Amino acid sequence: MTEPLDASQAQRERLAFLELRAFFTGELRRADIEARFGIRPAASTRDLALYRDIAPDNLEYDLAGRCYRPSPSFAPVFEFNADRVLAWLLQGFGDGLDLGLKPAAPCEGPGQLTRPDLQVLGAITRSMCARRATRISYLSLSSGMKRREIVPVALADNGLRWHVRAFDRERARFGDFVLTRISKVQEIEGEVDERELLGADEQWARMVEMELAPHPNIKHPKAIEADYGMQDGVLRIKARAALAGYVLRRWNVDASPDHRLDPATHHLWLRNTPTLNGVESAAVAPGVYAGPGKEAVV
Numbered sequence: 292m293t294e295p296l297d298a299s300q301a302q303r304e305r306l307a308f309l310e311l312r313a314f315f316t317g318e319l320r321r322a323d324i325e326a327r328f329g330i331r332p333a334a335s336t337r338d339l340a341l342y343r344d345i346a347p348d349n350l351e352y353d354l355a356g357r358c359y360r361p362s363p364s365f366a367p368v369f370e371f372n373a374d375r376v377l378a379w380l381l382q383g384f385g386d387g388l389d390l391g392l393k394p395a396a397p398c399e400g401p402g403q404l405t406r407p408d409l410q411v412l413g414a415i416t417r418s419m420c421a422r423r424a425t426r427i428s429y430l431s432l433s434s435g436m437k438r439r440e441i442v443p444v445a446l447a448d449n450g451l452r453w454h455v456r457a458f459d460r461e462r463a464r465f466g467d468f469v470l471t472r473i474s475k476v477q478e479i480e481g482e483v484d485e486r487e488l489l490g491a492d493e494q495w496a497r498m499v500e501m502e503l504a505p506h507p508n509i510k511h512p513k514a515i516e517a518d519y520g521m522q523d524g525v526l527r528i529k530a531r532a533a534l535a536g537y538v539l540r541r542w543n544v545d546a547s548p549d550h551r552l553d554p555a556t557h558h559l560w561l562r563n564t565p566t567l568n569g570v571e572s573a574a575v576a577p578g579v580y581a582g583p584g585k586e587a588v589v
Contacts, residue, residue, distance in 0.1 A: 317417035407470035414476035444489040449537035458487040536572030547578030
């Protein structure tokens with residue numbers, strides 16, 4: 292993939308945003324560029340003209356929608372970093388372009404062992420933005436490779452991997468699909484029912500307040516209180532019911548009512564365990580018995 296070397300860095304960033312938005316949302320308007328960078332219409336027009344000179348077959352103008360859309364032969368000009376793309380989708384900034392700048396100070400993290408395929412991610416997010424169903428090939432732990440019809444409604448990061456929250460037409464309910472297990476995404480034409488959209492997802496809409504305390508079997512609980520900046524020995528956090536179990540698992544919170552898990556690996560305890568009543572994602576929380584045949588991540 293060749294980047295436009297004759298453009299300034301500022302213009303390259305705008306071109307990258309232009310491409311990113313078109314590819315991952317399925318539509319692009321001049322106003323999107325103007326709002327993101329605070330530029331005038333004449334400047335956004337020049338950016339679009341330059342991009343179309345560089346990649347004349349990437350965008351098609353939709354007269355009915357009055358916007359540009361990625362063409363069937365779309366081939367990215369920029370090589371995007373998957374982590375930055377996901378950060379942009381999650382937080383609304385980052386724009387996915389890795390400019391290769393050196394960090395201001397040495398900084399390292401655990402990194403990610405899994406990264407979704409950007410072609411799959413783009414197909415999923417375009418369907419999400421267009422409110423369309425998709426037909427996917429999905430590799431499940433319980434049933435292996437299978438064709439599924441889903442209506443993607445949201446993306447979620449559980450700290451270890453990314454999921455797409457979607458209505459599963461076969462099971463007639465909302466569920467979580469691991470992005471790296473999805474392949475062969477095909478958008479299905481036609482409108483979807485309101486019951487298949489995010490507004491109908493009760494687990495997504497419900498907010499759960501969790502009270503995290505030092506594990507009762509910790510010898511020096513004040514150390515844990517200092518770690519998490521607790522007030523009066525408790526840290527109160529809120530999470531969507533669809534994600535609460537993942538939050539507890541990510542932080543190794545003992546969610547058992549009798550705090551029976553090993554405090555050496557579970558420094559925190561969920562002291563208000565009844566808050567998980569009716570929370571489907573609680574099946575993946577440490578110390579919670581999901582029951583036979585239960586699977587929170589399909």
